[in-house]
Amino acid sequence: MTSAPTGPARRHADDAARFTALVESASAGDWARPSPVAEWTALDIVKHLVEWSRGFLKGAGIELPALDVEADPAAAWNRHAADIQAILDDPAGRVLSNPNTGDKPVDEAIDQFYTADVWMHSWDLAKALGREPDLGQERCAAALDGMKPIEQLLRDSGQFGPAVPVPEDAPPQDRLMAFIGRDPAWRP
Numbered sequence: 001m002t003s004a005p006t007g008p009a010r011r012h013a014d015d016a017a018r019f020t021a022l023v024e025s026a027s028a029g030d031w032a033r034p035s036p037v038a039e040w041t042a043l044d045i046v047k048h049l050v051e052w053s054r055g056f057l058k059g060a061g062i063e064l065p066a067l068d069v070e071a072d073p074a075a076a077w078n079r080h081a082a083d084i085q086a087i088l089d090d091p092a093g094r095v096l097s098n099p100n101t102g103d104k105p106v107d108e109a110i111d112q113f114y115t116a117d118v119w120m121h122s123w124d125l126a127k128a129l130g131r132e133p134d135l136g137q138e139r140c141a142a143a144l145d146g147m148k149p150i151e152q153l154l155r156d157s158g159q160f161g162p163a164v165p166v167p168e169d170a171p172p173q174d175r176l177m178a179f180i181g182r183d184p185a186w187r188p
Helices: 009-026 028-032 042-060 075-089 106-128 137-159 172-179
Strands: 096-097 101-105
Touching: 009 028, 009 075, 009 106, 042 075, 042 096, 042 106, 075 106, 096 106, 101 106, 106 137, 106 172, 137 172
Parallel strands: none
Antiparallel strands: 096 101
8 A cells, every 4th residue: 555545435445444354354262362552452442443433423413323342343343334434425514523623524523533543453453463564654654744743632632652662764654653652563
C-alpha cells in the first residue's frame, strides 16, 4: 500500500477489509493471545472497535444493536463493519454531536475517529496474531506528521501511551507506532 484511499466510505471499506482478513484468519485459540496494547488480548482489540464506536454513534442518533463479540468475534466484526459501511455509504446528512469533538457530519466523524482507529488497531491485531503488519509507509508518515503538532493533547487524552524510543531513521510505520506508545519490535 502506497497511500491512503480517498473518501470516508472508501477508506473504511479498505481499512475494514484489512481488519476483516485478520479477524477471519484467527482461530478460536488466537483470541486469548496477548496484544501490543497493555493488558489487551486479540479479542479485546475487536471488542474495543465494535463497542466504543457503537456508543459513539449515538451522538448522531444512530442506535445499533449490541453485538456479542465474545461469542463469535468474526461474525460480530463482520456485522459491525457492514453496519458502519452502510452509514458511510448513505450518511443522509446526519451530524454527530459529541462534547469532546463538537458537531461533525457523521461520515467525517467516523472517518476521523473510528476508521483511523481501525487502521491503527489492525497493526495491533496483526502483531497479536504473529503477523507482520503493513499500514503503508506514506500513510504512516502523513498520520505521524498530523499527530506531532498535537502530541500533548493526544497524551493528555489517555488514548496513547508514552512514546517508545526508536531511531530517527526508522521506517514511518515504526515511528508512528512508537509515537502512539507501541514497541515496533513487540512479539507475542
